[in-house]
Amino acid sequence: MSNTKxxxxxxxxxxxxxxxxxxxxxVPWSPYFYRIENKYYASVTGLFxxxxxxxxxxxxxxxxxxxxxxxDTVIGLIEDVEIYGWVVDIKSFYSAYLPALxxxxxxxxxxxxxxxxxxxxxxxxxxxxxxxxxxxxxLTVKGKGLGRIASGTVIDISPVKVPRVIGKxxxxxxxxxxxxxxxxIVGQNGRILIRCASSAQEDALTEAINVIxxxxxxxxxTERIRKLLREKLGGSKNDASAETKANT
Amino acid sequence: MMQVQKPRLILENGLRxxxxxxxxxxxIRIELGVLKNADxxxxxxxxxxxxxxxxxxxxxxxxxxxxxxDKASLRVRYHMAPFSTDERKNPAPSRREIELSKVIxxxxxxxxxxxLFPRTVIDVFMEVLxxxxxxxxxxxxxxxxALADAGIPMKDLIAGVAVGKADGVLVLDINEPEDMxxxxxxxxxxxxxxxxxxxxxxxxxxxxxxxxxxxxLVQKGISIIYNIEKEALRNRYAEYKEE
Amino acid sequence: MSVTPPNENIVPLxxxxxxxxxxxxxxxxxxxxxxxxRPISITLGYIxxxxxxxxxxxxxxxxxxxxxxxxxxxFEDMPNQGNLIVNVELLxxxxxxxxPGPPDENAxxxxxxxxxxxxxxxxxxxxxxVIIPGKKVWNVWVDVYVFDYGGNVLDVCTLASVAxxxxxxxxxxxxxxxxxxIIKEExxxxxxxxxxxxxxxxxxxxxxxxVDPNITEESILDAKVSFSYTREGxxxxxxxxxxxxxxxxxxxAMENLxxxxxxxxxxxxxxxxxx
Numbered sequence: 185m186s187n188t189k190x191x192x193x194x195x196x197x198x199x200x201x202x203x204x205x206x207x208x209x210x211v212p213w214s215p216y217f218y219r220i221e222n223k224y225y226a227s228v229t230g231l232f233x234x235x236x237x238x239x240x241x242x243x244x245x246x247x248x249x250x251x252x253x254x255x256d257t258v259i260g261l262i263e264d265v266e267i268y269g270w271v272v273d274i275k276s277f278y279s280a281y282l283p284a285l286x287x288x289x290x291x292x293x294x295x296x297x298x299x300x301x302x303x304x305x306x307x308x309x310x311x312x313x314x315x316x317x318x319x320x321x322x323l324t325v326k327g328k329g330l331g332r333i334a335s336g337t338v339i340d341i342s343p344v345k346v347p348r349v350i351g352k353x354x355x356x357x358x359x360x361x362x363x364x365x366x367x368x369i370v371g372q373n374g375r376i377l378i379r380c381a382s383s384a385q386e387d388a389l390t391e392a393i394n395v396i397x398x399x400x401x402x403x404x405x406t407e408r409i410r411k412l413l414r415e416k417l418g419g420s421k422n423d424a425s426a427e428t429k430a431n432t
Numbered sequence: 433m434m435q436v437q438k439p440r441l442i443l444e445n446g447l448r449x450x451x452x453x454x455x456x457x458x459x460i461r462i463e464l465g466v467l468k469n470a471d472x473x474x475x476x477x478x479x480x481x482x483x484x485x486x487x488x489x490x491x492x493x494x495x496x497x498x499x500x501x502d503k504a505s506l507r508v509r510y511h512m513a514p515f516s517t518d519e520r521k522n523p524a525p526s527r528r529e530i531e532l533s534k535v536i537x538x539x540x541x542x543x544x545x546x547x548l549f550p551r552t553v554i555d556v557f558m559e560v561l562x563x564x565x566x567x568x569x570x571x572x573x574x575x576x577x578a579l580a581d582a583g584i585p586m587k588d589l590i591a592g593v594a595v596g597k598a599d600g601v602l603v604l605d606i607n608e609p610e611d612m613x614x615x616x617x618x619x620x621x622x623x624x625x626x627x628x629x630x631x632x633x634x635x636x637x638x639x640x641x642x643x644x645x646x647x648x649l650v651q652k653g654i655s656i657i658y659n660i661e662k663e664a665l666r667n668r669y670a671e672y673k674e675e
Numbered sequence: 676m677s678v679t680p681p682n683e684n685i686v687p688l689x690x691x692x693x694x695x696x697x698x699x700x701x702x703x704x705x706x707x708x709x710x711x712x713r714p715i716s717i718t719l720g721y722i723x724x725x726x727x728x729x730x731x732x733x734x735x736x737x738x739x740x741x742x743x744x745x746x747x748x749x750f751e752d753m754p755n756q757g758n759l760i761v762n763v764e765l766l767x768x769x770x771x772x773x774x775p776g777p778p779d780e781n782a783x784x785x786x787x788x789x790x791x792x793x794x795x796x797x798x799x800x801x802x803x804x805v806i807i808p809g810k811k812v813w814n815v816w817v818d819v820y821v822f823d824y825g826g827n828v829l830d831v832c833t834l835a836s837v838a839x840x841x842x843x844x845x846x847x848x849x850x851x852x853x854x855x856x857i858i859k860e861e862x863x864x865x866x867x868x869x870x871x872x873x874x875x876x877x878x879x880x881x882x883x884x885x886v887d888p889n890i891t892e893e894s895i896l897d898a899k900v901s902f903s904y905t906r907e908g909x910x911x912x913x914x915x916x917x918x919x920x921x922x923x924x925x926x927x928a929m930e931n932l933x934x935x936x937x938x939x940x941x942x943x944x945x946x947x948x949x950x
Contacts, residue, residue: 199589199665200585200588203625227545227586246472248471248582249491277490279492304682305688337689469824482722511775514741515724515741519743520743559822561722
């Protein structure tokens with residue numbers, strides 16, 4: 185058993201270049217720390233967390249771009265229409281591609297104008313189907329609820345804050361929907377679709393999301409958000425007709 | 433340009449013309465996230481030298497044929513605003529700005545984990561707002577802080593300082609008169625946590641012994657600056673410190 | 676040669692609908708009324724090495740104007756006037772798609788409009804800039820650097836130029852016949868600018884007229900007109916922008932709206948400058 189040393193406490197802030205651990209660890213690869221021989225260094229400003237079994241993680245606190253992951257649900261913005269599909273902005277380092285076949289369920293008819301289905305400026309709810317270092321992400325809309333977004337408001341947040349908006353076991357998402365009565369669909373790429381019955385609810389929800397972004401590294405946030413929403417909207421709004429859709 | 437006699441750089445009491453001891457740094461100030469559009473931004477000040485840096489990316493590189501298949505490219509521009517100097521500086525890029533853009537790009541490439549982002553480009557733009565010696569290092573550090581603000585993975589933050597020779601005395605963090613009239617100006621930048629040098633130049637002359645002494649002096653300065661940089665990043669989250 | 680620009684800011688269609696729906700209720704998506712400006716802040720003397728400077732923010736647009744004075748010669752046909760040169764740079768720091776390079780047609784247009792506002796209103800008194808008539812004058816360089824592009828940059832550039840000029844003091848000059856001695860460290864009380872000028876931009880979206888479009892509104896404008904005013908309400912500059920068209924009634928309504936809104940900018944200037 186080799187000597188393993190961890191140099192930071194659980195839930196402390198680390199910055200690029202910080203020596204966070206030394207020794208033989210079995211930690212999954214992450215872009216947020218790197219290894220030289222048996223020394224581990226943080227590569228971004230983040231929250232250092234230690235889990236059971238000597239597994240550590242660095243959760244980034246900054247970052248406007250999304251790392252595509254196969255299987256993620258994302259909210260994309262159509263940037264361009266091509267002959268066989270659409271070029272989609274998913275707030276990543278790379279543009280994504282949505283093949284027309286996925287939306288139409290059939291190959292494109294020659295001369296067909298795809299703008300009838302999705303045009304520049306449309307939002308689309310999709311899943312990341314394939315992605316690796318050599319090709320741009322490919323999206324699919326085959327699945328329940330996926331496809332063109334016809335109504336609602338889309339809020340942009342930093343993708344690194346998405347886990348906090350959902351919360352452990354969707355606890356935060358629960359609070360957001362039950363306290364406001366709004367429908368909330370979270371894209372892993374940092375876009376959130378909300379549908380509320382009134383603008384007061386929408387404003388309160390937007391404010392709550394901004395607070396989550398600013399205080400994402402703190403404890404007790406879920407309860408504070410519940411309190412904030414109660415103050416703004418006066419009591420729990422468990423509207424039976426409002427559905428809660430959470431996509432992880 | 434008036435013809436003046438070279439002034440005394442080290443005064444009777446051993447202090448420099450701005451009152452500093454030979455191994456003293458100028459006051460440092462760092463501001464993060466100062467621009468709304470940029471993915472990351474920072475203002476870095478050392479004494480009267482003030483630089484703003486902005487970062488965009490990583491983003492897809494166009495035209496595609498210029499993109500690198502296995503890592504990110506960096507596009508780096510060091511530029512001085514016309515009102516940053518005593519006499520107005522013509523905004524067209526000078527040979528000096530072109531050289532410094534290259535030297536700074538190479539320093540940044542030594543720390544950014546470019547392998548994580550094939551076929552992309554990271555834009556780094558630095559604008560010198562006030563020039564009072566040390567602009568290349570302040571620019572490099574502003575860029576490093578802007579990259580951290582953008583959440584772009586790096587090996588380490590960059591900290592750097594210039595050592596000069598004024599009236600034969602080695603001085604840390606040279607000011608404008610020392611830059612103009614001194615016998616040497618050696619800027620050094622490092623990745624302090626890893627002990628790696630990423631920028632090294634010399635303007636002037638020194639003996640090999642002076643060089644080693646200067647490196648010692650530089651390391652002391654860099655260590656102080658590095659801590660200030662770390663604090664600036666940590667302090668963004670200090671208001672919400674948990675109990 | 677001027678080329679139609681590509682669409683650099685795609686406004687989501689849902690957002691466009693929101694904007695129009697809001698306008699119908701007399702309000703904008705950021706809560707402002709149609710004739711309202713975003714929050715404004717002015718910091719004078721931001722740059723120590725400049726002879727005058729101002730950092731101005733309107734909403735998310737941030738502009739830094741620096742004034743540098745240089746000894747120069749007057750033009751032969753105008754021996755009793757100094758020179759004013761306005762240069763605007765839309766820095767690559769300001770927007771994702773801005774590229775480094777010499778000022779493009781947008782930056783040049785803004786510079787020329789700002790210059791005309793200052794010149795045609797006689798806000799800048801070029802006769803004050805004479806050191807030796809016919810021989811030596813001050814060249815007043817106003818470099819306006821845009822650091823954050825949040826929409827409606829022209830209004831901010833004019834405001835920053837005016838504030839920076841008010842922050843400028845001409846240095847003391849001792850003239851003995853042909854000999855001129857400029858004592859840079861000693862300043863007189865003389866500024867190159869004698870009255871304030873502001874530019875107000877009004878945009879048209881559908882049938883609605885809005886003052887100070889932010890970047891999202893700017894991306895969906897049908898047309899816009901910028902009006903420059905003195906405090907007395909005299910029009911000292913006009914420039915139509917964007918490739919849509921306007922009726923005469925619309926222009927009339929825009930001018931009224933702009934003149935009213937100009938007071939907001941003059942009031943802001945008064946906070947920092949003794950007008």
